[in-house]
Amino acid sequence: MIDQRTSQPNAAVVGLGKIGLTLAAVFANNGYNVFGADINEDVVTAVNQGKSPIKNEPKLDQLVLQAHQNQTLSATSLTADAVAKSEIIIVIVPVFVDIQNNIDYQWMDQAVEAIAKGIKQGSLVIFETTLSPGDTRNRFGRKIEEVSRLKLGEDFHLAYSPERVYSNQIIQDLANYPKVVGGLDEKSLELASTFYKKAIGCELIEVSSLETAEFSKVAECVYRDVNIALANEFAKFAETKGISISEVITASNSQPYSHIHAPGIGVGGHCIPIYPYFFIHKGLDRGLTPIARRMNDGMAAYAIGKVEDRIGTLKDKNVLILGLSYRGNVKEATKSTTLLLMEQLQEKKANVFVNDPHFAESEVQKYGADSLSLQGSFVSEVDIVILQAFHEEYSTIDFENFRNCKLVLDGRNKLNKEEITRLGIKYEGIGE
CATH class of the missing domain: 3.40.50.720 (NAD(P)-binding Rossmann-like Domain)
Known part of the structure; x- marks a missing residue:
């Protein structure tokens, strides 16, 4: 009997957090041999036992177990080894902001260094982590080129496709949300689009550049932050007038062009309070973006x-x-x-x-x-x-x-x- 796995392409997923592991499991159940890489040995051990270390993510347990049983998903703490076995590398390592809200690239820089040591000619690298416009090309693409001595755009290809999913419904969102994809060049875009069509099967939105794709993800988060800040401003004003802002928003949003978000005690999570700084620290340090941050944190x-x-x-x-x-x-x-x-x-x-x-x-x-x-x-x-x-x-x-x-x-x-x-x-x- 022919082992079907030998005819399947290989992909590495670098970073097996909540989103990374879900991506790896979905890819491994859609025609790819997936090598997951993570610095957390407990995560690696769990995945290699067919268990998901991520809880409260519907259907993830079943996908990880199924891929394990099919021998299409394995994990390692040696990123370079996973990359060396793969033609496609998907990077979903977190980038944070520090206590002063400066961008912290430490984990991503380490991952990219390891990727560069394992990458082979002809590979496609796709970044899914939210990044400032220009980072995929100028910081990480150039770093891979420098360390690997492979020529960017000739010896290896580069794309960016931001994750756009919501905790507790990641698998559902992967199927339903359009996947924005940008490439270094036409070949990179073609390779990335072909990959996602097979690996996820969702609708694609192909954009003209890496930077456009990067900008689109940050813009989504800034929009929501500014909208919530506006709702909070309205809420404060409504209190001075003895008016219920909830009633106001329900009435206002009955007009199809009004989309006022709900006010609240603050904004948290991996996205909205963090990603606006990816614009703020790149020159958008005046106007609504920083004002919204101050409003919501206040x-x-x-x-x-x-x-x-x-x-x-x-x-x-x-x-x-x-x-x-x-x-x-x-x-x-x-x-x-x-x-x-x-x-x-x-x-x-x-x-x-x-x-x-x-x-x-x-x-x-x-x-x-x-x-x-x-x-x-x-x-x-x-x-x-x-x-x-x-x-x-x-x-x-x-x-x-x-x-x-x-x-x-x-x-x-x-x-x-x-x-x-x-x-x-x-x-x-x-x-x-």
Whole structure:
């Protein structure tokens, strides 16, 4: 019998995080032998056992197991080895911003160095990590060229196709969202498009350059950041007029050209609070982009100010924050507004507690807060509740157990205001 795997092309996926592993598993179930590379040995071990180290991503467990059983997915911590076995290399290694919001390329630089040591002539390298316009060509393409001594555009090909997916629905989004693809040249674009048509089968949007594709992803995130900042500005103004911003937005958005986002206590995650700096640090340091960042990061202080206006001093008050995650129904604390709230509250000498059903008590404590169970007796000692991330579990909170609670600040405008006020607890929303 002929082993079908021998006739399948080989692809390397560098970076097996939530998105990278999902991509690897999808590719491995769509006609490719995939060699995953990650510096985390625990991730490598799990993948090689047919197990997904990523939880709460629907259908990922099944795809990883199926690819393992078909022997089309394996993993290694030696990036150069995975690259050397492959004709196509997909790079999905994170690029962050540091505490001063400067772009941190450390992990990507290390990965690109390893890719350059393993790349062979004729290979196609596709970057999917969100990058500043120009980085794929000028920083990483040139680095591969320098280390490998292969000629960019002649000996190896280069493309960029940003990931555009949402946690907890990545596989669904890969199938439904158009894939934006840009290439170094016509040959790179052709190779990348051919790959994605087979590996994902989604609609493609071919753009004229690497930089256009890079710009498009950052622009998506900046748009959302600016829109949320505008919603927050509207919310603050609505409060001064005694108007419900939620009611306003519902009415406004009935006009098909109005798409006002929801206001909130802040913006978190891997994307919206980070990627605007990819423009800001490349020259777009004035105008709406930096203003939106300041507005949204300032919402935590604004929220604490609202609490002080209603309660007075926060010194020695027991404050419970609902949600360590940056948004509801995910387990991810990157740039979570809860971290900003904790900082503000600790400065004011409050006793800070955090509840999040997605995190273990020890995980919450690593972020510098005491974990508090909603089933524990201490909830009766809580003075203030702040909803930061609306997990579905919070829709059934029994506030009768919060016998000492004086105020609930609903940072997402999701809780039952009537039920809370019926119990004699003050309710505050954002723009409500």
